[in-house]
Amino acid sequence: MQNPALKRVVVTGLGVVSPNATSVSEFHEALKHGKSGLRFDEQLANLNFGCQVSGTPQLTEEQIAQYFTPLQLRGLKASGLVYGVIAGKDAFNDAGLTVAGKKESLSGFGIIMGTGQSGGEKFREAIHLIDDKRVRRLGSTSVIQTMTSGISAWLSGELGAGNLVTSNSSACCTGTEAFIMGYERIAYGKAQQMLVGSTSDSGPYIWGGFDAMRILPTKYNDQPEQASRPFSNDASGFVPGSGAGAMILEDLESALKRGATIYAEVIGGSLNSGGHRGDGSMTAPNGKAVQRCIQEAVDQSGIKLNDIDAINGHITATGKDSYEVYNWVQGLKLKDHFPYLNSFKSTIGHCLAAAGSIELVGALLQMKHQCIYPNLNITTLHDDINAIYPLNKIPTQLVPSNIDVLMKASFGFGDVNAAVVLKQWSK
Numbered sequence: 001m002q003n004p005a006l007k008r009v010v011v012t013g014l015g016v017v018s019p020n021a022t023s024v025s026e027f028h029e030a031l032k033h034g035k036s037g038l039r040f041d042e043q044l045a046n047l048n049f050g051c052q053v054s055g056t057p058q059l060t061e062e063q064i065a066q067y068f069t070p071l072q073l074r075g076l077k078a079s080g081l082v083y084g085v086i087a088g089k090d091a092f093n094d095a096g097l098t099v100a101g102k103k104e105s106l107s108g109f110g111i112i113m114g115t116g117q118s119g120g121e122k123f124r125e126a127i128h129l130i131d132d133k134r135v136r137r138l139g140s141t142s143v144i145q146t147m148t149s150g151i152s153a154w155l156s157g158e159l160g161a162g163n164l165v166t167s168n169s170s171a172c173c174t175g176t177e178a179f180i181m182g183y184e185r186i187a188y189g190k191a192q193q194m195l196v197g198s199t200s201d202s203g204p205y206i207w208g209g210f211d212a213m214r215i216l217p218t219k220y221n222d223q224p225e226q227a228s229r230p231f232s233n234d235a236s237g238f239v240p241g242s243g244a245g246a247m248i249l250e251d252l253e254s255a256l257k258r259g260a261t262i263y264a265e266v267i268g269g270s271l272n273s274g275g276h277r278g279d280g281s282m283t284a285p286n287g288k289a290v291q292r293c294i295q296e297a298v299d300q301s302g303i304k305l306n307d308i309d310a311i312n313g314h315i316t317a318t319g320k321d322s323y324e325v326y327n328w329v330q331g332l333k334l335k336d337h338f339p340y341l342n343s344f345k346s347t348i349g350h351c352l353a354a355a356g357s358i359e360l361v362g363a364l365l366q367m368k369h370q371c372i373y374p375n376l377n378i379t380t381l382h383d384d385i386n387a388i389y390p391l392n393k394i395p396t397q398l399v400p401s402n403i404d405v406l407m408k409a410s411f412g413f414g415d416v417n418a419a420v421v422l423k424q425w426s427k
Helices: 024-033 042-046 061-065 079-094 120-131 142-146 150-159 171-187 204-212 252-258 287-301 321-331 352-369
Strands: 009-017 109-115 193-200 243-251 264-273 310-312 340-342 405-412 416-423
Touching: 009 024, 009 079, 009 171, 009 193, 009 252, 009 352, 024 352, 042 204, 061 079, 079 109, 079 150, 079 193, 079 243, 079 352, 109 150, 109 171, 109 352, 120 142, 120 204, 142 150, 150 193, 171 193, 171 243, 171 264, 171 352, 171 405, 171 416, 193 352, 243 252, 243 352, 264 287, 264 352, 287 321, 287 405, 287 416, 310 352, 352 405, 352 416
Parallel strands: 109 193, 310 340, 310 405
Antiparallel strands: 009 243, 009 264, 193 243, 264 416, 405 416
16 A cells, blocks of 8 residues: 655656657647557668668657757767657656756756667767777767767756756666656655656667567558557567657645646556566566566555556557456456556557657546547457457547546566556545
């Protein structure tokens, strides 16, 4: 049950850069209407990728120029850093926070913005310059573009964070893990506000390894919007995507004092690993660990199982979709009450390190707008899923719904797990 000694933590700001939208309001509309951000990727085709479809955010030069100075843009090739800075600043502004002055940092404000690999394009440029004995041409920002903590460091300088500033990296769990880490820091009284989230670069140097593993779809290059098929009997692999999601977590007392908008309250979260034991491996989940992660998040939240109205799953459009649903059923002991279950990957693909944070923004928007966004591209619900989960609870149309409690989980490469419980805030 919830520990009464812990501070209450709420979400007061959102920011997102996704394959189908580059602002929070546009993201809601895109998910609501099933707008796909998956497109034919000419660069992947030219490089002979089997999968020639990707989910790449469509930012214009004019949009980017609103967040970076001309000097900052010189030699800036790390797309993930660009996405993360935009999402992070948007979340900060949405929360109504004020940038620190020139002399003092914000001692109660920290940042945890994670990433998987940073600055793939910058690394490529650096390799060629170094091999050509032109190391001095690398530029002064090559380090911050290619170090994992570059995104948090950049945002810290822009906003003046004086609390914990770091970047985590846990594959597909990164964003949800950062969210839980920020929640715990505030709950234990070590920070007042935390900017949390994650980002992921675009491009072949990030996605190539997955294409080599043959876990990306190859039959939909001429039908990109059909390529990502979560829950479906003909799901054939995840579509690589990129972008960033960011949220401001805040001590409830501080949020109320400021008169901030409150999107939801965070009431529980759990992080664990399957240790590559049992049926777990580098690429496969240990089912018992997944179930334990789900159960621990529920136990910490103090809710009853029947209180859960919706689940936003990890569900990637691979052969493991049915096993994830099985682990939800077992972890929540579902028998009579089945929450609505959805995945956003049919329209945004799998955004890797950014997946959890982008999807958390979507989950919070479902709570704000009291609806379940549709699951697309289900030809026929996978037989193994249909046997254990009601078809009408995996909707393919927008469903208005009273969402009081929502669970979000991410399960990542390396057998790592993250689950969080969100609740409508009430006094």
